[in-house]
Amino acid sequence: GAVVSQHPSWVICKSGTSVKIECRSLDFQATTMFWYRQFPKQSLMLMATSNEGSKATYEQGVEKDKFLINHASLTLSTLTVTSAHPEDSSFYICSAGLLNTGELFFGEGSRLTVL
Amino acid sequence: GQQLNQSPQSMFIQEGEDVSMNCTSSSIFNTWLWYKQDPGEGPVLLIALYKAGELTSNGRLTAQFGITRKDSFLNISASIPSDVGIYFCAGPSSGTYKYIFGTGTRLKVLA
Numbered sequence: 001g002a003v004v005s006q007h008p009s010w011v012i013c014k015s016g017t018s019v020k021i022e023c024r025s026l027d028f029q030a031t032t033m034f035w036y037r038q039f040p041k042q043s044l045m046l047m048a049t050s051n052e053g054s055k056a057t058y059e060q061g062v063e064k065d066k067f068l069i070n071h072a073s074l075t076l077s078t079l080t081v082t083s084a085h086p087e088d089s090s091f092y093i094c095s096a097g098l099l100n101t102g103e104l105f106f107g108e109g110s111r112l113t114v115l
Numbered sequence: 116g117q118q119l120n121q122s123p124q125s126m127f128i129q130e131g132e133d134v135s136m137n138c139t140s141s142s143i144f145n146t147w148l149w150y151k152q153d154p155g156e157g158p159v160l161l162i163a164l165y166k167a168g169e170l171t172s173n174g175r176l177t178a179q180f181g182i183t184r185k186d187s188f189l190n191i192s193a194s195i196p197s198d199v200g201i202y203f204c205a206g207p208s209s210g211t212y213k214y215i216f217g218t219g220t221r222l223k224v225l226a
Contacts, residue, residue, distance in 0.1 A: 006157070032212060043203065044158070044216040093157045097212060102146045102165070104205070104214050106157035 002028045004096050006107030013084055014115055020080045021110045023050075023094030029074035030096035034104070035067070038091040050077040050094075084114040117142050117208055119217035127223045134191040136220040138204030147187040148205045148214065149178050158203060162189070194224050 003026040013019050023033055031052045036044040048058045048069055056069035066088075068080040077096075081088050091111050097104040121138045128134055138147070146165055150158035162173050164180035164187060171178055177190045187204055204217040 004157075034213065036216075043219050046213055046215065049213060091155075095157075095214075097214075099212070101163065102148075102207065102212075103160060103163050104148060105160060106150075109155070109157040111155065 002026075002096070002098055002103070002105045004094065004105045004107040006094055006110050008110060009108055010111040010113075012113045012115065015085055016083055018080055018082045019084055019112060020078055021092055021094075021112075023077045023079070023096070023107050025075045025096045028096075028098065030077075031074060032099075033071060033077040033094055033096045035069065035077075035079050036093045036095065038093060038109075040091075044093065047092075052077075081112065084112070086114045088112065089114045117206075117215055119204055119206060119215060121202075121204060121217040121220050123220060124218070125221040125223070127225060128194055130194060130196060130224055130226050132194055134194055134198070134222060135188065136190075136202060136222075137186060137188045138217045139186040140206065141185070142209065143184040144187075144206035145184070146207055147178070147180055149176075149187070149189050150203045150205060150216075152201045152203060152219075154200075161202075191222075194222075196224050196226055198222060199224050 007022045033050040035047045048056045050071040052071045058064045071077040093109040095106045149161045152158040162178040169180040175192045179188045201219045205214045
């Protein structure tokens with residue numbers, strides 16, 4: 001299967017700072033990547049769709065100014081949590097798919113803790 | 116919006132037992148994906164289904180795409196301790212490549 005990698009796997013930051021999470025497709029090119037958020041003991045919730053070379057599209061209720069997404073190349077998408085607050089603490093997971101098969105592959109996830 | 120409901124929500128089984136779980140939707144799906152997630156990690160794709168009635172196996176795992184296209188089933192045979200985790204179904208939201216996830220089934224295996 002295709003490999004998607006995230007970095008960092010965990011990060012702790014102070015309230016008010018910004019945090020950047022990277023998502024890379026290692027062995028395929030991804031024009032579209034997806035960012036999910038997962039709270040403890042809950043399912044994955046789609047936050048936004050990252051589109052290479054164009055603006056990301058956000059799901060209802062997700063603040064685009066809070067969660068900045070940049071998809072500058074066919075193998076890299078970044079999610080920046082701006083002015084992080086404790087309620088932003090969560091597990092953030094990116095994914096990328098193979099359009100010809102519809103299979104969706106996930107990164108390892110990044111656990112953000114905002115103090 | 117579209118929702119995927121999984122049952123059971125959780126289950127405790129003895130090692131060696133077979134497991135069955137399902138995923139249902141109020142609307143039709145054209146693709147079903149089944150994932151396993153271990154604590155603190157991203158989901159790992161187990162099986163992908165593309166056609167109504169399709170039955171696909173991956174080792175001890177077997178998944179079926181329901182005939183109505185509104186449900187899917189995952190079976191695990193002869194469970195082992197490493198089968199512990201949360202199993203999610205997922206399908207593309209109508210007309211998009213955006214996948215929505217089911218509520219999850221938490222499996223615990225007692226040795």
